[in-house]
Amino acid sequence: MSELPASRETEGLSRRAVLGTALAAAGTAATMHGPWGLASAAQAAPGAAAPAGKRYAMKKSINQWAFPYPDKMSIEQCLKLAKSAGFDGIELNYDLDNDLSPKSGTKEYTAIRQMADKIGIQISGICSFLFWPYPFTSHDPAKRARALELAGLIANAAHDLGTENVLVVPGAVHIPWRTDYEPVANDLCLSRAKEAIGKLIPAA
Missing domain, CATH: 1.20.5 (Single alpha-helices involved in coiled-coils or other helix-helix interfaces)
Incomplete structure (x- = not known):
């Protein structure tokens, strides 16, 4: 059909x-x-890339310990090399003998700040290894007092150098690479660290 x-x-x-x-x-x-x-x-779509979000401008900074200072390079050479290597800032280190130390004051720090401004690099902060030999949490009252004294000097240096960033080690229960540091109980370590930082706040 x-x-x-x-x-x-x-x-x-x-x-x-x-x-x-x-x-x-x-x-x-x-x-x-x-x-x-x-x-x-x-x-x-599974596995697809997420949409691009907000982008933030990032700045790169390097610590002064990356350079052979003070044995082979001056602080000025460190600043210049950090700048030429593409860094926006440099974190300087405070010790007992060199450019950033108790031997320097506002005059010396102002000169370093002006040097950095001329080179075109920012002093991003100050760091120090001194809080290991002089911990805020040491059993030795003299070392704790020295730690507070050094922290105050570092705060003054930071102000003169035009930076608001200071790396402070508030304390340690145990410092494995130091044979002269007697371990501190957790609660005592915390108590001493809080007390020390509380005293530093006005200086900051």
Whole structure:
């Protein structure tokens, strides 16, 4: 038996159905590939990279211990090399004998700050190893007092050098590389550290 030809009504309905399906597909494609659709598709796709978020300007700083100071380089050479290497700042170190030490004062620190400004590098902070031989948490009251004294001098140096950042080691329960440090109990260490930092806050 031969197939009967479709009626005009059936034919029109079929065409409308096909057209509607095509339009729906086109709309979906437009949504997926439009300016907002791409982000949605990327989020939905497994393994797709997340949309780029807010970007922050980052600055690079290097510690002065990266240079052979003071044996082979002066502080000026350190500043210049750090600048030429692409660093925005340098963290200087406070000790007992060199440019940043109890031997220096406002005059010397101001000169270093002006030198850094001329070179075009920022003094990002001050660091010191002195809080290991003179811990705030030592059993020796004289060492604890010396730690507070040094911290005050470092705070003054930071002010003169134009930096607000100072690395302070508040204390230690145990210092494995020092044979002259007697371990301190956790609660006593915490108590002494809090007391010391509390005394330093006004100077900061």
